[in-house]
Amino acid sequence: PDIDTSVYGAGDDWNNPGGDWAESHFSRLTDISAANVGELGLAWEYDLGTSRVQEATPVVIDGVMYTSGNLGRVYALNAATGEELWTFLPEVDMQVNRWACCDQANRGVAVHDGKVFVAALDGVLYALDGKTGAVEWQVDTIVDKSRGYTITGAPEIAGDLVIIGNAGAEYDTRGYVTAYDTSDGDEEWRFYTVPRNPAEGPQESKALEAALKTWSKDSAWDIGLGGTAWDAITYDPVFDQVIVGVGNGGPYPQAIRSPGGGDNLYLNSLVALDRETGELKWHFQETPQDNWDLTATQPMILAEVDTGGGNVRPVVLHTPKNGFFFVVDRETGKPLAANAIVRTSWADGWNLETGKPNLTPEASDYTDGAKIVFPGSPGARNWYPAAYDPGRNTYFAHVLDMGNLMFLTGPPEGATRQQKMLNAGSALIFTSDLEAAAPGLPPPVREALEATEQWQWVQDKPFSNELRAIDPMTGRTKWAVPGAGWQDRYGVLATAAGLVFHGNLAGELVARDAETGEELWKVDTGSSIMAAPMTYRVDGVQYVAVQTGFGGGGWGFVPGYSAAYQRGNANRLLVFKLGGGEVPMPKPLPPIEPAPPPPSQLAGVTPAMLAQGQALFTENCSICHSNQPRAGLPDLRRMAPNIHEVFDQIVLEGLLLPNGMPRWDDRLSPEQVRAIHAYLISLQGDLRTRELELQRRGEPLDSRSLTILSNY
Template identity: 40%
Template sequence: MQWSKRSVPGIGVLAACLALLGCVAADAPVGSTAGMVGASTAVDGPTVVNGQSLRNINAPANIGDWMSHGRGWSEDRFSPLTQINDGNVSQLGLAWFDDLATMRGVQATPLVVDGVLYNESIYNIVTAYNAATGEKLWTYDPEVGPEWARLACCGPSSRGIAAWNGKLYIGALDGRLIAVDAATGSEVWSAQTFETEGELNAYSITGAPRVYDGKVVIGNGGADYGVRGFVVAYDAETGEQLWKFYTVPGNPADGPDGEASDSAMDIALPTWAGEWWRYGGGGTAWDSFAYDPELNLVYIGTGNGSPHMWYFRSNDEGDNLFLCSIVAVDADTGEYKWHYQMVPEEEWDYTCTQPMILTDLEIGGRERQVIMQAPKNGFFYVIDGASGELISAETYVSENTWASRIDLETGRPVLQPGAHNTTTPHLMSPSWLAAHSWHPMAFSPDTGLVYLSAQEQPSTYARAEDGGFNFVHHRSNSGQSRGNMPELRAALQAEANEKEKGYLLAWDPVTQSEAWRVPYAHPGSGGVLATAGNLLVQGTIDKTLAIYRADTGAKLWEMDIDQAPVAGPITYMVDGVQYIAINAGWGGSPVYNLGPFQTSTAKLLVFRLGATGVTLPPPPPPTSLPRPPYLSANEAQVSHGRQLYGDTCVRCHGENAVGGVKDLRWMTQETRAQFNDIVLHGLFIDRGMAGFSDILSEEDAADIHAFLIARANEDYTDAAAGGHP
């Protein structure tokens, strides 16, 4: 079974293996790079990613590889390597890097197999490197169209690739599942996982595929844009579709789908009302999976509803299964086994697509096989992996206005008064910005702690009036009102700004309590890696890579990298030398109080002990904050622009036009002159900003611009003086 404690070989064998690796490294020349490619420990020949190796990831032949998204099927992101440890990490230096030549966020976790590092950049471009020297071996570009930067909710990034039996698997943004030869990068087969035409086909793929015993499992995104979520499995060798599991019901008038999920839809259908299928329903599985090979179960984390507002989606009726749930299915057939729903009646854009970790925990005097997850809603869940029984759940944030507790008898949340949305704006914490988002978390069996990037970012919610919701294809369809009661909204936003915080959290899943935290000035820090060297590695919003003691949180090492990595770090070993690697490219959810945030281009960074002589290029010179033009539009235009911005732009450019991949308050005069060409006609399509002329008119674009000018004038004085917006 691939639970963390049980994946470790005999203690004596592992200790001897680690001691041997440490001796090899001690005798190796510090600056040597010659002859470094080969099996990670030069034991039993080249690494082959298959069921045997993934069931024995800590065997001597496999211990230095990073063969799957979370290192192994349990997704714990814990490495037993100890060459880099709490006693010598101060000697860490930059061994090599590759400039990825983009200002976009790069979210992928690299893989390392047999001395080769495989990495994915934006638009699903995959490059193979000599993992010791950084020499490029090949690059594969699937040629995803630049318009997908807009058609996908959150830009052209991906969280990683999968490996199996000499092949790599890419879940392309445009829906293709692509197999390439790991040795050459040549395409082996390609399958289109969703239709790209039609009224409700606004899908995309940003999550990493997983391979479970020869089956490639992939989900998709698009719930915000109006789709019906599903997961599909393919044969890893041939690309033949094996099974498909829908996560929410379709139109009842159409009858059964004839898919693996039919029995599950019999359970889900009575929990829906109205005509949800007109808007897709949502429930997309856009990131989180795990696999137990002994139980032969695939665990699927599902997302938010479509539209967000329960009122418009389901007439304020029913739990709406399987939104925001963990669903367990048979790995061979896709047949439903069990589910646990974290967020019944979902309408807050909460998702349960955050990382899941499988392990064994001693709870109540007995060993339990558990799933651990910290989804957006601010509760940390421990669930029985065989049955789906809720074992425990406690909030891990200081304020939770959604639910006061989770009832352990019913498994249901006890909602706070006023949690459900009405037409009156109110503040929700956690919000759609998440108490914990997709950023990978880690579990150390040595400390017994789970580590995650936590944050507190309240947000204002209000549903639209009756008749105020209009579904628009390929645009965020929240069902929210964005501009009513402006004075109340301004007060709520000021409160939200004041409460915003971010921190690295160490959580004890047995006692359901905080062990320690590292506070940051802002939310936005990245995924984490834990090692047996008592290390915890994280890219920070302070534009650094930082390493802490895993047991106490004491900072041991930090390097300024002029980037705020959001991706998950990895560690690996080649010819007895241990490395740490991370993609450093900031992008994702906006931050209220961050202000103008300038970074260098995204880079793949690789570190090892004693590395010298490799330096990053200097950061670009700071740019002055441009003074915005005076506002000439009337309030009706600004209000209309605010609504359109919330529907069309907020996911990339930040709530209330603050933060995001490009802060639009601070456009230059030249950019403002080109605004309509950019927004409508795709002038910057090469930068990932496709045109919106299919859903926006020139008057709409002018109103959005008016809203942005209004916001810039509101914030300019404080921002220009160095204060917070």
């Protein structure tokens, strides 16, 4: 078929996190090839100065690298030498950490017209002078500061507009995207993804008036309904439209969110907006009637494909959380292919005539009892960028086949908004943990799950985790390479030389043959990698760069096989070239010591108080504090005496706010904080006893707790 593949792929520059205008994470550079990739070595490294989540793909323009780190930090470096040109640290009120579901992620910068754009975790969009990093303008993009909004996504340039979404569908938000003039930050348009309470006035757009018909009149308006656009926004210059990936519903259970059902537009949809006006041109809903956090926010790639018999169409390639590989016509919004790439239990296929899935509520509606739903909330795919090689018509992506048990945490009626708190209304347990967790579940939940067909799926294979080469129109896997545990997920780079690059949590950076998946080169960096590698050329030298660091969703549970667990969470930029040197390895962490002795238990503590402390800890603290010996945050079962002394000031008054620990005096009473403290003191005592015993026996102190029942 007649496809001009030469218009795709990045050249010397990599001018947005996706690489080229099609955001294909594909490079035309071929200096590094299968014949010489074995000679890759380190050109330079740069210490990002943090040890948190790193998800950004750097941008390189005219020999300068721009990238973002956690919170929305920005770094500008000489791309050939790594010399620091400037850095930018946004001033963020750390209280925002309380309503950031998934760590302090930031997925990258946008660069346009001499300016660098970044959105900080607190929702402020900055335009920085590309030469100096000075703030040219800034705008707070959050319309309602009483709600739990954050931003983790990269801004997108569309003509002379910069477009940004936000996050927080697990909290109390109503999703939207906003377009600003790149020159001065003036607001040009805003598109809300879900309707507002009609009692409060007319909808903001015709599109929302139409969407309203797909919601119940008793919808949980006050909670916000979710629909956050927290990752991919892709400008399509061919049709001068902005395609937005919309997120899940909030609360998760439709029985609470929109009692009586409805498709709930535009949740989990691709929406194409006219660039100039922000008006809806088309929409394609990938997961109607969401109950499961099956977002459509995942990265999009623009392409042309032969849809059959030489009929070439401009399409968007999309693999959202829901387990299907979609090829969607960019002119009409119609799905041209929709093939399952993992086990799916919420739908058993797709009807291309109607454009809708064959829903299977008997297997996946958990209103009346627990269900095991595939894929689970981590998604068959998530933010980890895929790459598409147009010449080979092959899509390279990390794919996770895993489900989760879901059940309601309260009655479906009468859910009230918990301000800036999780409002998910359901609990979930990943199938990787389900056999271990099942005996401890309340008998009705356990009986319900064992009666499901998906319990058999779990027995067959709790999860699988692979890098795959996929044919878009059929969804067929050409080759696959297994990963480690289910968290071992990562972004991908493909090049016209027939190479595929990716990192992993163990800390390897690997180059593979695009045709076979065969490993051609690998280096152990000693630093966990989730972010996508990228490549560029300066003064005739091709480089491959990747940002290292573990975090994101489920960031508290640092897997034991990861470099982050063994050597600490090194945040670095590692840049390679042919004939480069060795990668300096971070030193392994010292062995874990037994927990220090806790202070004597608080006066007047009772079993009821300990139980209350545990419940409060689970509800308020455990989403960040997973209490692992080497987690992203301190293990609160190992607090030193001087920390115990100021525990109340830390929790109630924000003593460690600058470090990122929010204050809680608006939500927790001094008595409640005492109960939490008493609970932690008792955990610390138990842990110390256990670890002293392990030490006596000469066994490793790798006592990761099994806190797998998450309230979200």
